[in-house]
Amino acid sequence: MEHEPSENHPEASDSRTASEQSTADGPSPYVPAGKSVAELTIKAVGMGLALNVVMLTANMYLGMRSGMTISASIPAAVISMGLFYGLRRAGIGGSILENNIVQTMTSAGEALAAGVIFTIAGVTFLDESIDIVGTASVAILGGLLGVLFMIPMRRYLIVDKHEELPYPEGTACADVLEAGSRGDEGVKLISFGFLVSFIYMWLANGMAAFRTTLQTAFSAGETDGFAIGGDFTPALIGVGYIIGPRIAGYVFGGGLIAWMMLIPLLITGGFVPESTADAALMVQADKVWDEYIRYVGAGAMIVGGFYAILSMRGTIADALGTAATEIRGSESAAMSDRKRTQRDLPMKLVVVGAVLIALALVAVPQVQVGLLGGFIAVIAAFLFVAVSAYLVGVVGSSSNPVSGMAVATVLIAALAMRSAGVADPVVVLMTASVVAIAAAVAGDTSQDLKTGYLLGATPRKQQIAQVIGIAVSALFAGWILYFFHQAYGIGTDPIPAPQAGMMALISEGVLTGSAQWGMILIGAVFAFVLILMDVPVLPFAVGIYLPITLSTPIFLGGLLRAGIDRYVARRDDEDGTLAEHATSRGRIVAAGLITGEAIMGIVIGALYITGSGNAEGAPYPLGLAGETQTLLGVVALVALVGLFTASVLWNADSAETVDT
Template identity: 35%
Template structure:
């Protein structure tokens, strides 16, 4: 028997196809929508702050089980529907936060447009749901992909169905801890949120630093030790090699007021572009590597659809019924209308003067390319999430490729009419069009991968696929309502990148939005021909070496991997971000070692206890992320109302000199508590 068939026959749903339990109920609609809003807000904050997103499946499942246990006759399928809806909000907000703020950063928008932002989410999210319907059978039912988050979520759901203990206390405790510390950092400002030591010897600038964000530490724990080390390797290249080397050769910026200021200026204006170059080559390499597998997946999907058509829907078990393919085709066609309206509106209100016929032609070409890219990105995302998990979804690489494809397409169409190098307003409009379309493609791709994880957990617990796919649309709608106001609130409270909505704001508190800044720089540089090709070339060389090292690790069957995009992200992100990511990864490593030792010492099978300990760690990490993010959003309201981030400031004089040391001490204590709680295998 083939491996493929073995994989297929091994799937035994927790709830059989002959059982018809309630799934898409009123309470799942309400709870799922509320959690989608919460997860969307939290993930928007996290991505704007550090450029990273995390899966919301497990925390959403835990919260759902805790709440629905208060009702009579709740069941595992309802809990699966709730986490499906909630995770859609997280996926869409995270994807959009990686690209849409680029419109603020290039100066095209002065605030987030509610109508356009909501429309982008509805169109991109809707297409992401529809385009993965034909891929479900190929990748989940008949394929061999693991979908690790989907499997883990299913196990949490099944464990919660058998036990009254679902782990909500771990989630809440970590959330409260992170919330209090975040308020002490950004509200009272009694605790520093970073520490830096930089000095200068002649022309050479060197030093170290790091941040104390518990949300980022939680994200580091979730992505794991090896991935966090790969990201921090990029930081070593940037801060401990790049800055000293550049300053020694080229000198220190004349206007630098301190060694720290000089280091940050060199990194922000030069070394960071090395990260852009690495991302460009790394993103293209990732797509090229995926092409053979993606081709097989699409061919398999076509074969699976033909089999369904021949057998008919009635012959298919409840647990294997998708949204009918005719609905997929019709729904996709309907989404084409508002998408073309957006493209036509943006073109006609731009500084690109090509006449009515030119607008129509350009709009139609962009419409076709947008649809093809949405499907392609949804397929790539689904495959990668199935292969290595949502944390390894190459959304950055696919967005870079999308920006490049769209930019050169526009230049090809408009090049005979417009000289972008002498018309900066036209170049700005063209870059904005590229960013808007990429935002839609990013939503489709991100939701595609998230959707497949949810459908995998649904397959294992016995959900009805078409009901999950339909309820995903609820998560899309909830996200469309909440994301734009959250983006605008965070922008007005903290600023994004180097753009401040009002005078007197502290740039150190701004949300760096690293992924959006990258997309803004890339799109703008292509049209204005202002790319720093020397630094881009160095970045590509770094990416090439990284790819070779990673291939060597694979050839030697090493447990170490150095994904090129992880290294590139590490070069591009500040130490305030990558340091807590490394801390989270180190905690994950110590936790795994402790669990393994406890298991060896017991000399007996402890699968249940081990699984529970790993779940504790995931919930604690998710709680840290949610707690900090929620407080970050809530205190943004008075910050905006009073036009100041010092509304709650309270720093006694005797503490002022020790804020950094206090931040370091508190972070160390929280990490120790996290380690002890996550390694408690006796807690079942």
């Protein structure tokens, strides 16, 4: 999103892109606040709803198959740009803010899918059937809570914390949309990144030509179980580049504590489940992480989340005060005087909507949470919406540990319900489902609002689009989940749904008294120590909770950013122009890497859904030996890093590199 110094985009002294350059009133958006541009139109809504259902289906399948979903914002932005380009040739066309509405509505389906498959799908592990109406009810109530609770936090997280929270996918999506609207060198850069990533992931996941995951476990002296490695995919490296070395370092630091300290201590101390006692060290490390370390990360996230809420207490109090003022009807004139780019849905709607949803959670029989569950769901949703929105601002939606927040909710809800005499784990699971869906949707909403903030969109219209997208996604979610369960069987080899199984296991474990409370306490104490040291807690907690295979590539992307910045700084002139251009190029190419992998994920998912190719490992495997795949994986990673670096530095000293 690079802009040349001009009256609208004044030159800044650092290396941030110009849409992030701060003026007296904040960043200068791509579309000025005083300019009216088509935004929430019929064609944008129709296109967004169609892509919404497609991404919902693809992500529900991929999430239950692999345990991870793909971020839909950037793929939706790219696809909508292509569709609008075709409409433009027919004389219709569309604005950049209409594109933004399309990606906002589309990503709602992806976010809701994550919450549904990580929690509601767990009822099948408790020998319950999929209730289509119940799934839709929980999904829409949880999703609306995520959107509503994000509204009073938008200004603090998106505007006031603009410098601190990069929101990598949101920023990358804005880069994509701006580059597409300009039709200049930026399009070439993002196209290059897209093609590299698309081909890379097809060779890796479509043909099994090489392995993206490179990992090893080893012993040192009397200590066993040290583990290190990474799933070196283009998207994770691109996210690391966008968030930068400092935040990436915190995430990686948490991963090192888990995989190079805690896991070796537990394995050496004999804390290895019997099922893997004789397995290879890497298998033992993975099992110990799954059985113990996740709880440490969850404990750290609980404390870190409450600390984040405490840090935001002034903002929350202001938001609640504003809501009270609006309800009394004395704020309407002031609301109308706000700039277009600062107009949210009214606080009155937030308060009334939250109350109605709370009542619905208790009154709708298919939701099955009861009075206590409804109370816990609303309070926990409010807290974890703030945590989720903050976390994705730090590490991005791809690494947002929604399942970790669901684990925390399961623990809290199960403990409270156990004391109240509730013995049904399904009630606990449905309570956690509301919170997980709200947290997932809030994370996506905050990324979309960041994109809109940089582009100059109207928050109110984005929030309306998000609500429409959530409503449509929820109506389809139950049917899609039911279909996959009937077609494959949730929990079977085709769709093992690992997070859902874990949630069901924890729900039963807490109610029966077998949960890992000691590990949770260790994580909580660790987080408290970090707070005393004035170290950011949540990035470390995310690093502990996530597999090391996710933390390492993010850190590699951060190192690439640091290395390129240092190299450019040595060649730069006094005004920092070269560094500014190199940073812009790098972020646009990184956005292309994220886009290519996400769209290839859709392609692979479509192949599996339609039954094309091989159902195991990859659709069209080459049949290479494992050692060959590993060696080629190293070569592919080196080539990826080399191509990325070359694309950023090639002709970067030209003032016309990214023209606007």
